[in-house]
Amino acid sequence: MSRTQDVVEDVQRLILDGGLRPGDRLPAEKELASELGVSRGSLREGVRALVVLGILEARHGDGTYVTALDPATLLAPVGFLADLPGDHAPLHAVRAMLETEAAGLAALHVTAAHVARARAALDDMARALVEPRPEPARLAAADLAFHRTVAEASGNPVLAALLDALAGEGPRRQVWDEMHELAGDRTLEEHDAILAAVTARDPDRARLRMAMHMVAVEDLLATTSTDGPAPRRRNLAEAAPAR
Known part of the structure; x- marks a missing residue:
C-alpha cells in the first residue's frame, strides 16, 4: 500500500x-504529517486525492477543510461510471430499480413545492416539443429536472444523490442525442402519468408507472442503437398530450 493511500485512509479514519x-x-x-507518520510530500498527495473524492476542500490562502460530507458531493465520482463507453444495460438496470423506488417513496413524502417543480419541468418539455426542431439539450434539461424532483421528493438524500450521479446532465444529454424526437412525446406522457400517481399519493401505482417508463426508455435506446433515428413527425403540436 502506498503512503498516499495511507494518508487517505488515516484522514478518513480521523x-x-x-x-x-x-x-x-x-x-x-x-x-x-507528523501525527500521521508520513512525509509532507505524501501528505500533499493524499490531501489532493481526498479533495478529488469530495471529502476535503482546499481553500486558496485559507487552508484545507473537511467538506459537509453530503451524499451529493461524495457520490459525484460515481458519475464517471455513467460516462464510460460500452454497454450501459447493467447501469440502466440499477438506475431503473432506484428510480422505481424513488417514485414510490415520493408518493409518500411529496409536497406541494415538489409537485409545482415537477409540473414546471413537464411544461418546459411540452414547450420544447412544439418547436420546429426540438433541441436535445432543452429536452434533457427538462427530463433531468423532472427526475431530480421525484428523487428529491423521496425524502432520501442518498437515493437522490445516487440517481443524480448515475443519470445526471452528461448521461442524460447523451440519451437525448441518441433518441429520436418522437420519444419526447412518449416521455412526456409517461412523466405525466408518474406525476399523477405521485400526486395521488399512490406508491404502488407510482412505482408501476416509473417502472413502465424505464422499460420504455430501455426499448427506445435499443431501437435507436440498432435502427438509427426514426423519421421526423409531421406535426409536433398535434402529438403533444393535452395539458
Whole structure:
C-alpha cells in the first residue's frame, strides 16, 4: 500500500472517529504529517486525492477543510461510471430499480413545492416539443429536472444523490442525442402519468408507472442503437398530450 493511500485512509479514519468533523480545518501540514507518520510530500498527495473524492476542500490562502460530507458531493465520482463507453444495460438496470423506488417513496413524502417543480419541468418539455426542431439539450434539461424532483421528493438524500450521479446532465444529454424526437412525446406522457400517481399519493401505482417508463426508455435506446433515428413527425403540436 502506498503512503498516499495511507494518508487517505488515516484522514478518513480521523473523520469517522470524530477527530475531524464537517467544516473543520485540517491541522498545519507539518503537524498533520507528523501525527500521521508520513512525509509532507505524501501528505500533499493524499490531501489532493481526498479533495478529488469530495471529502476535503482546499481553500486558496485559507487552508484545507473537511467538506459537509453530503451524499451529493461524495457520490459525484460515481458519475464517471455513467460516462464510460460500452454497454450501459447493467447501469440502466440499477438506475431503473432506484428510480422505481424513488417514485414510490415520493408518493409518500411529496409536497406541494415538489409537485409545482415537477409540473414546471413537464411544461418546459411540452414547450420544447412544439418547436420546429426540438433541441436535445432543452429536452434533457427538462427530463433531468423532472427526475431530480421525484428523487428529491423521496425524502432520501442518498437515493437522490445516487440517481443524480448515475443519470445526471452528461448521461442524460447523451440519451437525448441518441433518441429520436418522437420519444419526447412518449416521455412526456409517461412523466405525466408518474406525476399523477405521485400526486395521488399512490406508491404502488407510482412505482408501476416509473417502472413502465424505464422499460420504455430501455426499448427506445435499443431501437435507436440498432435502427438509427426514426423519421421526423409531421406535426409536433398535434402529438403533444393535452395539458
